[in-house]
Amino acid sequence: MGNNQIDTARDSEAVRVEEGGAALNNGGLPESSDMYNITVRNCDLYYGDFQALKSVSIDIEEREVTALIGPSGCGKSTFIKTLNRMNDLVEGCRITGEILIGGRDIYAKSTDVTLLRKNAGMVFQKPNPFPMSIYDNIAFAPRTFGIKKKIELDVIVESSLKHAGLWLEVKDRLKKNAMGLSGGQQQRLCIARALAADPKILLMDEPTSALDPISTGRIEELINELKTEYTIVIVTHNMQQATRISDKTAFFLLGEIIEYGTTESIFSMPKDKRTENYITGRFG
Amino acid sequence: MMIKAYRYIKARDAVMRGIFLFCAVFAVLALGCICVFLFAEGLPFIGKVGVSNFFGTKWHLDSGAYGILSMIVASLYVTGLSTLIGIAIGLFTAICLYKFCPAKAVNPIRQLITLLAGIPSVIYGLFGMIVIVPFLRDNISSNGVGYGILAASLVLSVMILPTIVSISLDALNSVPRSYYEGALALGATSEQSVFKVMLPAAKSGILAAVVLSIGRAIGETMAVIMVIGGSPAMPGSLFQSVRTMTANIAMGATELSGDAATALVSTGVVLFCFTLLLNTSISLLKGGFKRESKSA
Ligand SMILES: Nc1ncnc2c1ncn2[C@@H]1O[C@H](COP(=O)(O)OP(=O)(O)O)[C@@H](O)[C@H]1O
Ligand SMILES: [Mg+2]
Numbered sequence: 045m046g047n048n049q050i051d052t053a054r055d056s057e058a059v060r061v062e063e064g065g066a067a068l069n070n071g072g073l074p075e076s077s078d079m080y081n082i083t084v085r086n087c088d089l090y091y092g093d094f095q096a097l098k099s100v101s102i103d104i105e106e107r108e109v110t111a112l113i114g115p116s117g118c119g120k121s122t123f124i125k126t127l128n129r130m131n132d133l134v135e136g137c138r139i140t141g142e143i144l145i146g147g148r149d150i151y152a153k154s155t156d157v158t159l160l161r162k163n164a165g166m167v168f169q170k171p172n173p174f175p176m177s178i179y180d181n182i183a184f185a186p187r188t189f190g191i192k193k194k195i196e197l198d199v200i201v202e203s204s205l206k207h208a209g210l211w212l213e214v215k216d217r218l219k220k221n222a223m224g225l226s227g228g229q230q231q232r233l234c235i236a237r238a239l240a241a242d243p244k245i246l247l248m249d250e251p252t253s254a255l256d257p258i259s260t261g262r263i264e265e266l267i268n269e270l271k272t273e274y275t276i277v278i279v280t281h282n283m284q285q286a287t288r289i290s291d292k293t294a295f296f297l298l299g300e301i302i303e304y305g306t307t308e309s310i311f312s313m314p315k316d317k318r319t320e321n322y323i324t325g326r327f328g
Numbered sequence: 329m330m331i332k333a334y335r336y337i338k339a340r341d342a343v344m345r346g347i348f349l350f351c352a353v354f355a356v357l358a359l360g361c362i363c364v365f366l367f368a369e370g371l372p373f374i375g376k377v378g379v380s381n382f383f384g385t386k387w388h389l390d391s392g393a394y395g396i397l398s399m400i401v402a403s404l405y406v407t408g409l410s411t412l413i414g415i416a417i418g419l420f421t422a423i424c425l426y427k428f429c430p431a432k433a434v435n436p437i438r439q440l441i442t443l444l445a446g447i448p449s450v451i452y453g454l455f456g457m458i459v460i461v462p463f464l465r466d467n468i469s470s471n472g473v474g475y476g477i478l479a480a481s482l483v484l485s486v487m488i489l490p491t492i493v494s495i496s497l498d499a500l501n502s503v504p505r506s507y508y509e510g511a512l513a514l515g516a517t518s519e520q521s522v523f524k525v526m527l528p529a530a531k532s533g534i535l536a537a538v539v540l541s542i543g544r545a546i547g548e549t550m551a552v553i554m555v556i557g558g559s560p561a562m563p564g565s566l567f568q569s570v571r572t573m574t575a576n577i578a579m580g581a582t583e584l585s586g587d588a589a590t591a592l593v594s595t596g597v598v599l600f601c602f603t604l605l606l607n608t609s610i611s612l613l614k615g616g617f618k619r620e621s622k623s624a
Contacts, residue, residue, distance in 0.1 A: 130513060162515030172506040175529045184524070185514040234510070241514050 079146040080163070080244035080275045081106045082127060087141035089122060089299075091134065096122045098299040099141070104292070109267060109276045111286040111307065114296030115322065120279040123296070124247050127277065128164040129157050145245070162189065164245040165238030170254055171230035173222035173237070178205075178214050181222045181233060185241035200240050208236035209266050228259020235266065246270065248278040252285065264289050283323055287311050295319045363600075370597035373590045382594060387560035387576075389584070394591045398562040400598065402570040405477045405563055406556070407546040410484035414541055417485065418492030419534065425493070426500045427522050438497070445490035453554030456483040461555055469567040475557035478566040483551050488541035495540065499533020500526055532614065539610040543603055549574035573599045 082104035089097035096119045104110045112120045125131045126143060129150065143150050150160055162185065174181050182201040191197060201218070205211040210232045214225070222233055231251055238246060248267075252260040267276060267289050280286050286293055287307055294304040295316075303310060303319045314320040374382045377394050384395030421441070425434050460482055465474030503526050511521035527534075557569025558579060571579070577592045577599070584592065 128513060130509065133509065133512070158515045158517055160515075161513055166513040168506065168510065168513075170506065172504070172510040174507055174510065174525050176525075184511070184516070188514065188516045188520055188524075237514065 079106060081146065082245070082275065082277070083142070083144040083147075084126075085142040085144075087123075087126065087139065087143060089119075089126060089131065089140075090136075090138045091122075092136040096299050097126070100299075100301050102294055102301055102304055104275065104277060106275050107271060107273065108291040109271045109278060109289050110292045110294065111290035112277065112279045112294050112296060113281070113283070113286055113322070116281075118296040119299040120296050121249050122299075124166075124249050124277055124279055127245070127247055128161045128166055129155075130161075130166065132157065162241045163243050164247055165241055165243035167231070167234050167238055167246065167248040167251045169250040171227060171234050173225070173230050173233050175221065175223050177219045178222045178225070178233065179218040181237050182240045184237060189241070204236040204240040205233075207239050207270070208232045209262060209269075210236055226259070228255050228262060231255060231259065231263060232266065235263070239270075243274065245275045245277070248276065250279050250281060253281060260285075283311070283325075295322060297322070366593060366597050366600055369590060370594040373587070373594045374597070377587075377591075382591075385562050389588045389591075392587075394587075394594070396573065396576065396591075396595050396598065398560055399571050399573045399576050399595065402477065402556070402563050403546060403572040403574070403599075403602075406480045406484065406552065406572055407542060409477060409481035410488065410545045411538065411542050413481060413485035414488040414492055414545075415538055418489050418537070418541075419496055421489070421493045422496035422500060423522060423527070425497055426526075427518060438494070441490050441493050444486065449487065449548060449551040450554075452483050452487055453551040456480075456551060456555035464567065471565065471567055473557075473565075473567040473569065475555060475569050476565065476567045477556070477563055477570060479555040480552045480572070483555055484545045484548055487548065487551065488544050491541050491544060492537045495537035496530070496534050499530035499537070502533065503529040535613060536610070539606060543606055546599070546602060546606070547574060549578045553578055 082102075084100055084102045084104075087097055087100040088095060100119075100123060112123065114120055122131065126139060127145075127150075131137045131139065139151065145160070145164070149155070174184065179201055182204050183197045186197060186200050191200070202211065202215075205214060210229060213229060214220075214233075222230065225233060231254075235246075235251075252263050255263065264285065267278065270276060271291075278290065290307045292305065293307040293310040295302045295310065295314075295318075297318055303314060303316045305315075310319065311323055314323060377392070381392075382394050383397050383400075384393065385397045386393040386395045387398070425437060429437070456479055461474035461479050463474070464479055465472060468478075507525050507529055508521050511525045512518070516524065552572055553575045556572060556575060558571050558575060559569040560571045560576070561569065563570045573595050576595050580588065580592050
């Protein structure tokens, strides 16, 4: 009897540990917010007096690739940064309107910004690996969230690198400095690093614009694989890229979304003249 | 006409090249002269009185005992302790100025700290003598002595603060901001980003700050003389009159002659070797860093 009790206690301990892992996996958000669709309603964003986003509204579906296109300076980066609140870093930046992820207002007072950012991983235009080993780069986010055991970290590092299609290339040099990788490898490392945080959303701001065509191709393949698990928002200047990888496309112009729809419809029969002009290369 | 002008230009070029060459060689020459003087004067003396005498613990000129071991030990203690204190405070000051202090306050504070570097060391010595030593004597010391290693280390740590703060801050500022944003975007807090990414990325700059301060601390003379007491005794306590190598040289320089004066030069040789060691270890470390980031 007594033995049984101890066993039960042990079992529940084990369960609790597992739950702990799971809680980390979804960023501590309750199960109900297992949805990671993004809803934006009438979002205005100002840098000081300058209005960079004008009443932007958009519904971004889960496990789809949404491409943001538009000429330089139209607010694509600004928009994508509102989704993980990286705009908080910009002094004098003001945001109004509603941005919901899985139905939760990410600008609510109760939002834990670090968890939001863990859940919405970001890949920057210029690869920005940290000047430390490949291993430490990938293990950065898990460590930040309190995972210390080497065995656990090893598993995360390997699976993240595999996920990002980089494992075979780097598995023998995990302890080497990440700055020694090629540009394309660095960018995939950055994707792996984001994946190691176990995000639900991936925000990519022109992730291939600094890369050669072959590396670009690999990253596009990767995005195609990742979209079965992640909600992906990608800014791109490359129309072909948008058609190759995205399910939906939003066309930005001067801080507004001019047109949003399936990539097929945007590129085959744009409704707005300005969209048509842009995708046929008449301006931008 | 053309040829004349051409010749003139050639000649001017040659003269200029000569001047540049001289300037470039000047520093090397100066270093060479100092080395030659130190070693030519100092080394034979060590041989003459014997290594065991010179590196012994007894410094008693009348009886021909020229042991400077206690001074080497005192120098190491003072250097180590002051760098430790200075780095701890300086690094945190730099980090605070870098990220955690209101943007408007950064420059004024930085400028004030830089002002510290401009204060003559004899003023530091005075301050130490009049404020720090009596304070230590009355409040901290258990044996009623204020002079000694702790007083010297405290004074020195303030003196090296500007070096550490400004070099570390420059090092931090030269780390690309994209690292910081990258860390935040992974869900790290601002503190985590600074301590886990920015600080390690700035390590070679910070190391340079550390080395420079060690050099400054081991070589500082005036301020140390004024608070360390000056007895050529083996350090046994933080509050005890002792003497560093620099103090030994400066205190004797105006009074001693003959063998005793030469003993000071020999002390200089040892001091010089320490700084040389410091500098080479630094370049080795730096080379290591470069190789590390290249081969990676
Ligand atoms: N930190 C900032 N402060 C002020 N204005 C900014 C800032 N970042 C971007 N902007 C302005 O906002 C507009 C949109 O910029 P951005 O979102 O970077 O465009 P895109 O990524 O589409 O090229 C531009 O006019 C740009 O000058
Ligand atoms: Mg942009």
